[in-house]
Amino acid sequence: MGQFRLLSFSTNLYNLKSDAFYLDWDECKQLMQNMKSWREVNELLILSIPERTEIIYYSEVDLEDKIFDALSDCKKIGLPLKSEFQQTSDEEKLLVYLSELCFGVQASNYGTTPLFPSFIQAYELASQNEMVGEYLGQWWENLISTNKLIKKHVDYQLPNFSITYTVSDLVTDLSKKLKTPKIAIMGFNSLSKRIFKNLTCKGFKNITIVDKSIAPFSSLSKAELNNFIFEPISEVENVIKDNDILISTLEDAQQSLQLSYFQKDFNTMKILIDLSIKSNLTSILNKISQVIPFNLTDIYKIIEQKMEINKKWMRKAKPIISEKNLEFFQWIDTKKSQEMVTVANELLGESIHNNQYSKVLISEEPYSNLEIDDNRINTLLLKKSIAKIKSNTQYKDIINYNKMVNDFYQYN
Template identity: 25%
Template sequence: MTQNFKALVLTYKTAPVAVREQVSLAEPAVKQLLNFIRDYTTTSDVLVVSTCNRTEIYYVSEKDFSNEIFKGLALVKNIETGFEQHFSSISGLQAVNHLFEVAIGLDAQVIGDLQISGQVKNAYQWSADENMAGPFLHRLMHTIFFVNKRVVQETSFRDGAASISYAAKELADDLTTSVREPKVLVVGVGEIGQDVCLNLVNTKFQHVTILNRTLDKAEKLAQKCGFKSGSIEQLQEEIRKADVVISSVSGNEPLITREILKGISFLSHKFFIDLSMPRSIEASIEEIPGAIVYNLDDIQEKTNEAVEKRKASIPRIQAIIRDTIGEFEDWSKEMVVSPTIQKLKNTLEKIRQEELARFLKNSKPEEAEKLEEMSRSMMQKILKYPVLQLKAACKRGDAESLTEMLHELFNLERTAEKK
């Protein structure tokens, strides 16, 4: 089954931020796309991972459904075609390995970014919600989660602080080296916004204000961090005061626009860091003298001790992934013969029940118990060797001939039909 696992992949490596925001999918849109794929293709085990740095669609099928999936994506996002050229298509073990690397953080823009693990888990939950997660995807995802635990326990990959939000803090630090008591405005308290605020705690940034559409959330986070808070209606005034504005607000249209900045005098540089996807800060703001905008593509990985430790762990993590994928591949191959094994079990159980019924007619209760135990034990021993041989044949890649032989010997198709 692994050979039929396919992935359509668009990432920060293959597409600029303008394209990524075009195809970025929030939860409702992901579920719409999942339903489209279910209704217009014959694929199974579908996973849609969409973050600020990637949009990826995984599915299991012998047939290539790229065109149908792209049509669905264009329909859900109400966009013109042309984005397809930024997607690459991979399949088989390459697709499996890629999903491992994405979920663990090896393929993240900031290596080891913890947020991606949670985002992949959410994507898996959404697939399950829409009944698009089959046995293959369930097994694959839980295998990935297990590897994530091994990575934490056996390597230094999760040590230190390195993420998009941490990189944003580092960038703000660099931008304000010459500013005495810099003022920071954080807009939005989603997962990334919360992480930004937590990373600003106990730093040189003592004047931080948090704004959010839901005031209660901003107040709770501000109280936790020791910062100020306010409602989104104060946006223009707080931008006026701030040296650095960090935005991670979700929405289809920019929140911070040139219109909002009208009337604000820029006595010195004002820095805008946009962590949203789609972008929440209008790019044309940079046309205003003194305004400088940084988006996700501008946030470069900081060379620090935490990142270097993570890089040093990569060979060990890749070895863990290779070993685990080998075991997963064995399981995947065995899935092909599992229906035959089940049919064989059913056939032998039917024979056992028929013979047991014949001998139990005149037997005593204690004899019946012993016959039941003895016949069940004998059946399991008889079954053991064909099953072991089938699994061994799977690893050799020649299970088909043995499967056909068992069907002939035990008349499995007819048994299944009668049952």
């Protein structure tokens, strides 16, 4: 009997290799096409953003190794250790995890990335490839109805408070106060790459990116490659002069961004967002009237304000999500019980010791149309059916099946 299984990978914010498992849209389609051809996979959904990759599939067997190999083929680069890619086969645990991720209440990803739009895109890809069956389809309907309930009972949307999204939102707000602002990102690592992707999604174009080498840009998609202007670190002074909003993730910011670069008679106000952990550049720039500096402390203050709003949202949203999850678990238990009844009927009709027994089991009212007087054969029949069910089902389903069979014999 099949079950949901999940392969999951989430990143570390400052790990430069942390998005090694990230699949762009073409890679998602390639992996989908590959896994679609596997007979072991009945249903499949692939979600991938820079912060995490989630692969949920419905199958009778564990395919962790096979999927990891397929991922390697898609990426064509060295991946992190397979041990960093977590597998979960506990259906209730993984479905709770995914639904909480979807609506932003999962503890490990609390308030960091709004995933519902990403889930929609992932579901559409699965549907286009005919990898949505009854189980995945019903789970998706549950997510849609959960989203409608949250919108109905919660009068404000969940604010996102990751560093990358907070910076992107800040840039969006600041750009409204400037006429056609020019944006530059100084330093291209995992953090700035996500900021660049977020800004691109928000519609910002021709973003200048400063780095020591153009090599890190090879992982960008074709659309993203056409949306930035590369400048070497030696041109940083001119970049500061030509752009209005400056985002720095340079760890050596005080060395690369010299004070003299900002002590100019600029035509426009300069806004610097310094995300370097050890930098105190903004405290120095506070003395320059034409520069408005922000640092990580300022970003965290914005995040704290959002978190206070989010606590109120959580108190209303999380019980709704839990209640809707419970509804789906009840549906899946009922569905699997019906499937086990079908399997039991087939098993109870098998020939044992050259005798054919037509003992029939139905879900509403179990009955038999033939008396079995031989207790030994009756026991063999029961053991054989239970053994077959145990080989392909979860623990809780074994309990359900044992109870079902016991009830059957009690009434017969």
